[in-house]
Amino acid sequence: MIVKNAEYVTSVTTKKLFEATSPEIAFAGRSNVGKSSLINLLTGRKKLARSSSEPGRTRMLNYFSVNGGELYFVDLPGYGYAKVSDHAKNAWKGLIEYYLQNAPRLKAVVLIVDLRHEPSDLDLQLAEYLDYYSIPYFVVATKGDKLSKEGRRKAIAVVERAFGAVSGSILVASALSGLGREEILAKLDEYL
Secondary structure, three states, X not given: XXXXXXEEEEEEOOOOOOOOOOOEEEEEEEOOOOHHHHHHHHHOOOOXXXXXXXXXXXXXXXXXXXXXXXXXXXXXXXXXXXXXXXXXXXXXXXXXXXXXXXXXXXXXXXXXXXXXXXXXXXXXXXXXXXXXXXXXXXEEEEOHHHOOHHHXXXXXXXXXXXXXXXXXXXXXXXXXXXXXXXXXXXXXXXXX
């Protein structure tokens, strides 16, 4: 897949989805795991998706048009730790579930984890949820630049074990170094 251009389209906060006419790829993961940074890496636009060091900044479904609407990237709210009320967290959870079950053009979910940490129970629950509803997904471990080559190798093995994944199936990315961009775009091609 070659990304020629990308632009922000809209944000949705209610259980009424944007009516995309093209395939969608959703990006899901814990708060502050690097979902927005990964979207920026893949699109080649540093500030397309707003990223923050404060967990829980993405509070809506954010839609980005890729290649003039040939495809849409959808940045989902993060789950887990965020400095917001339980009511807000539950609302995000409901919005994420609504999207996953009702988006007719959803082709795959990019389940994002932080390579420096063992996948959380919430990460594994999302994988089980996606399996249960037969929603295609693959795992990308971000912040790959934060570890040495040997540290990265060991961390990948931990992530593979946690998800019961086949060796070599976990893709590693770094928004800072560009690591993994081409591999992830090639993987997306398999779902489109």
